[in-house]
Amino acid sequence: MIVKVCRVDEERADEWNRIINESPQGTIFHTWNWLNIAARHSGCTLHPLIGYVKNEPVGLFPLFSRRQFGLNFVFSPPPHTALLYLGPALLSDKIPLQSKRENMYSSFLDKVNEYIDQELRAHYVQIFLPPNFSDPRFFTWSGYTVRPEYNYVSDLMPGAEKLFQSLPKKKRQDITRARKRGITVKMGGKSELDAIYHLMVERYREQGRSVLVPKEYLFDILDTYPKNLKIFVTHYEGEIVSGLIDIIDKDSLLSWIGNPKPLKSISPSPNDLLLWEEIQYCCEQGISSYVTMGAAGNERLHTYYSTKFNPRLDVRFSAKKSSFFVECLESAYAHAYKPAISYVKRSGFS
Numbered sequence: 001m002i003v004k005v006c007r008v009d010e011e012r013a014d015e016w017n018r019i020i021n022e023s024p025q026g027t028i029f030h031t032w033n034w035l036n037i038a039a040r041h042s043g044c045t046l047h048p049l050i051g052y053v054k055n056e057p058v059g060l061f062p063l064f065s066r067r068q069f070g071l072n073f074v075f076s077p078p079p080h081t082a083l084l085y086l087g088p089a090l091l092s093d094k095i096p097l098q099s100k101r102e103n104m105y106s107s108f109l110d111k112v113n114e115y116i117d118q119e120l121r122a123h124y125v126q127i128f129l130p131p132n133f134s135d136p137r138f139f140t141w142s143g144y145t146v147r148p149e150y151n152y153v154s155d156l157m158p159g160a161e162k163l164f165q166s167l168p169k170k171k172r173q174d175i176t177r178a179r180k181r182g183i184t185v186k187m188g189g190k191s192e193l194d195a196i197y198h199l200m201v202e203r204y205r206e207q208g209r210s211v212l213v214p215k216e217y218l219f220d221i222l223d224t225y226p227k228n229l230k231i232f233v234t235h236y237e238g239e240i241v242s243g244l245i246d247i248i249d250k251d252s253l254l255s256w257i258g259n260p261k262p263l264k265s266i267s268p269s270p271n272d273l274l275l276w277e278e279i280q281y282c283c284e285q286g287i288s289s290y291v292t293m294g295a296a297g298n299e300r301l302h303t304y305y306s307t308k309f310n311p312r313l314d315v316r317f318s319a320k321k322s323s324f325f326v327e328c329l330e331s332a333y334a335h336a337y338k339p340a341i342s343y344v345k346r347s348g349f350s
Helices: 010-022 032-042 098-119 137-141 160-166 169-180 190-206 215-224 270-285 305-309 324-347
Strands: 004-007 045-053 056-068 071-076 124-128 145-155 184-188 229-236 239-249 252-258 289-292 312-322
Touching (some): 004 098, 010 045, 010 056, 032 045, 032 215, 045 098, 056 098, 098 137, 160 270, 184 190, 184 270, 190 229, 190 239, 190 252, 239 270
Parallel strands (some): 071 124
Antiparallel strands (some): 045 056, 145 312, 184 229, 229 239
16 A cells, blocks of 8 residues: 655645544644644644545644754654644544555554654654554554553543542542532633643742743633633632643543642642532533543552542553664653752752
8 A cells, every 4th residue: 555645734724624533543632723833832843744545645643843952853742732642643444454454554654754764854753642542563663662651531421410429428528518618610711721820830839840831822722722621710718729721622521731739728628629510510511521631640559539430541652762862861861860950949959
């Protein structure tokens, strides 16, 4: 099967979005406008690639490139955009035979790999594959290191009443106590997003960390996708004490950014009520699943709120490939420079 890969421009934005709508791997993050906003705020160059067989599209692959320190980096998604996955979206489900699907898929990704090697001359490639991309073997065969990544996905079809009763007794009591104490949850817009961002900056500062996602990026996403972004905030004694920035993508609500611990001690925690109000909203709107993005990591014994609803574990994959020199730099950064900087910040020397 001969696959041709083309880098497309704005004139094919409609075709790009049609592929996203038809692909099992297509997400809101793959849409044309989101990709261009991400490129603008990450300082990367977007390379939107579509694969064709006899003028019929078979899939797409958004890549982002950046040159830094004399080295060429390729990402999908780009850094500092709060995107946990991107990667390819395929139309292979239209092909009935497994052998032909695998042939098409491998041919398409071979061409993408050629583009990465020959056009972008990458020294480092990092790809986080999207949900429903269940076959990462090609990346292993092509020299990538592949590892699993996870989300928790909670089924909301039982409805709010049954879900509430399924919570542990103490959680139900804490939610009731929070309401009696005067803690409320409301939905908002840009000013509420700004308040959540400020809370995150302050909480990260206490931990010797920095918020790397630009606030202007979040504002641009909200302006472009006002129906998809849902901003929830908790109020207590006349001020916003916590909040969440969520995304509606197809029939799921993605718990995306926020949920910082309040800057002052409040008991019971307003975040239990915040997350429950999210679940109630989803049930009222007919949203079928609640996705806790990136919460189910490789560590054991997680206590995330969404685990109280007996979620399923959604497994996806990441793929990374780099030159030996970049591997050495990455190891030095992770094991020496980064811990040292973190220590300095926590100690108050900076």
